[in-house]
Amino acid sequence: MSSASAPHDVLVVGAGPAxxxxxxRAAQQKLRVAVVDDNPTAGGQxxxxxxxxxxxxxxxxxxxxxxxxxxxxxxxxxxFQQREPGILLxxxxxxxxxxxxNNLILATGARERFLPFPGWTLPNVIGAxxxxxxxxxxxGIVGQRVVIAGSGPLLLAVAAYLRKHSANVLLIAEQATTLxxxxxAASLIASGKATQARELRRRLKxxxxxxxxxxxxxxxxxxxxxxxxxxGRKRWQVECDYLACGFHLVPNLELAELLGCKIENGAVxxxxxxxxxxxxxxxxxETTGIGGLELSLIExxxxxxxxxxKHDEAKKLFSVRAKQRGFARILxxxxxxxxxxxxxxxxxxxxxxxxxxxxxxxKAHDSWRSAxxxxxxxxxxxxxxxxxxxxxxxxxxxxxxxxxPVFPVRVESxxxxx
Amino acid sequence: xxxxxxxKINDVAVTMPAxxxxxxxxxxxxxxxxxxxxxxxPRGPLCGMGICFECRVxxxxxxxxxxxxxxxxxxxxxxxx
Numbered sequence: 001m002s003s004a005s006a007p008h009d010v011l012v013v014g015a016g017p018a019x020x021x022x023x024x025r026a027a028q029q030k031l032r033v034a035v036v037d038d039n040p041t042a043g044g045q046x047x048x049x050x051x052x053x054x055x056x057x058x059x060x061x062x063x064x065x066x067x068x069x070x071x072x073x074x075x076x077x078x079x080f081q082q083r084e085p086g087i088l089l090x091x092x093x094x095x096x097x098x099x100x101x102n103n104l105i106l107a108t109g110a111r112e113r114f115l116p117f118p119g120w121t122l123p124n125v126i127g128a129x130x131x132x133x134x135x136x137x138x139x140g141i142v143g144q145r146v147v148i149a150g151s152g153p154l155l156l157a158v159a160a161y162l163r164k165h166s167a168n169v170l171l172i173a174e175q176a177t178t179l180x181x182x183x184x185a186a187s188l189i190a191s192g193k194a195t196q197a198r199e200l201r202r203r204l205k206x207x208x209x210x211x212x213x214x215x216x217x218x219x220x221x222x223x224x225x226x227x228x229x230x231x232g233r234k235r236w237q238v239e240c241d242y243l244a245c246g247f248h249l250v251p252n253l254e255l256a257e258l259l260g261c262k263i264e265n266g267a268v269x270x271x272x273x274x275x276x277x278x279x280x281x282x283x284x285x286e287t288t289g290i291g292g293l294e295l296s297l298i299e300x301x302x303x304x305x306x307x308x309x310k311h312d313e314a315k316k317l318f319s320v321r322a323k324q325r326g327f328a329r330i331l332x333x334x335x336x337x338x339x340x341x342x343x344x345x346x347x348x349x350x351x352x353x354x355x356x357x358x359x360x361x362x363k364a365h366d367s368w369r370s371a372x373x374x375x376x377x378x379x380x381x382x383x384x385x386x387x388x389x390x391x392x393x394x395x396x397x398x399x400x401x402x403x404x405p406v407f408p409v410r411v412e413s414x415x416x417x418x
Numbered sequence: 419x420x421x422x423x424x425x426k427i428n429d430v431a432v433t434m435p436a437x438x439x440x441x442x443x444x445x446x447x448x449x450x451x452x453x454x455x456x457x458x459x460p461r462g463p464l465c466g467m468g469i470c471f472e473c474r475v476x477x478x479x480x481x482x483x484x485x486x487x488x489x490x491x492x493x494x495x496x497x498x499x
Contacts, residue, residue, distance in 0.1 A: 223451070353472060
């Protein structure tokens with residue numbers, strides 16, 4: 001086991017936009033800052049692989065700031081347990097690291113929400129962000145027929161990205177209604193994202209964007225060969241190589257829950273300085289609620305200033321944050337899931353992919369706890385990260401009770417830390 | 419850093435740009451079943467970011483490694499099922 005002698009003034013968990021912004025602001029105030037992330041490179045999901053070749057001026061600015069700042073990066077390290085307040089344990093490829101801190105900033109981001117439907121477990125049915133991540137990390141997609149489906153602005157970003165890499169994007173199926181999307185478009189203009197929206201529209205020209213449309217089944221024997229889509233009363237089948245499918249995003253809350261932070265409305269609850277209910281623990285970005293890149297950055301900056309006690313400086317950023325939070329509200333209203341999506345599952349459809357628990361077996365239970373104990377739903381290696389948000393939507397169950405380790409770890413990682 | 423790395427997916431050599439993840443190499447080798455589920459179904463990557471555990475493979479004898487978070491290295495021996 002390796003351990004640092006003195007605690008970091010600030011330990012940031014997550015090297016996405018919120019984490020980088022927090023780290024930079026704190027480092028500017030001459031604090032000793034470390035950023036820990038489970039990926040081999042910084043950038044989170046949205047800026048994955050962009051440290052050496054940024055794709056936007058915003059990413060470039062932030063990576064330059066980080067490069068010029070005094071920040072220690074701890075890469076490929078996955079936090080699995082709190083030893084005691086102020087000490088976290090992280091597993092790396094070589095062993096366990098002890099991470100000591102005086103202040104902690106959680107910037108653990110979000111993940112895609114997946115909803116079960118017949119065939120969704122077939123190989124090549126991948127998350128929308130999931131497929132993008134694979135292409136960013138070396139998957140060739142030239143000429144591959146891709147159907148993009150689910151919900152959220154991520155679908156559009158993924159479509160543009162895949163097309164740029166010469167995929168054959170057949171269509172985008174968005175479950176939200178045309179009416180809601182029109183309201184959303186108006187809010188883009190109001191929150192200063194009109195230029196971005198226009199640029200995205202240009203890049204997507206010619207790709208069908210079907211509103212009020214969703215997948216009802218994926219077909220194939222050992223891998224995906226086609227998908228059936230529904231729009232209104234019409235159903236039709238489309239042959240494809242990949243179905244890139246995700247239903248908006250959900251915050252990653254496991255670490256915050258482990259530390260005892262108050263969770264409200266499915267997000268980490270924070271005060272105006274981004275402090276959680278636990279002293280010395282702050283949170284910024286998608287983990288405090290889905291709101292997009294700009295909100296993540298500004299929350300990160302506020303958290304970074306706040307841990308340095310620069311509250312007056314932080315307050316200067318409140319108005320920008322308020323504007324972005326307004327946008328976030330509309331974002332989440334727009335891409336709220338429609339009730340019909342609850343009817344996609346058949347009795348034999350797998351809901352928990354780790355333990356192969358079907359919808360039919362879950363129906364017999366009245367709570368997450370009962371389902372877990374009786375069926376092992378959510379008890380596999382993903383620890384409910386995939387099926388948790390799905391059963392919340394399908395059954396309205398409250399999914400909680402994380403226990404250490406929050407990620408499966410090697411036995412020897414645990415033995416040294418009883 | 420070399421520009422390309424070559425690894426083996428179920429004994430088939432695959433060459434990838436340096437910095438690629440093993441999951442991408444497995445798919446490039448034409449393999450879509452990364453693992454078998456507890457009831458024997460073929461499964462492949464879902465989240466692409468290390469949380470779903472569907473892309474687990476065996477690398478150099480170590481089982482249950484998430485291929486989407488593991489960088490390709492020269493001479494790696496990757497096994498799927």
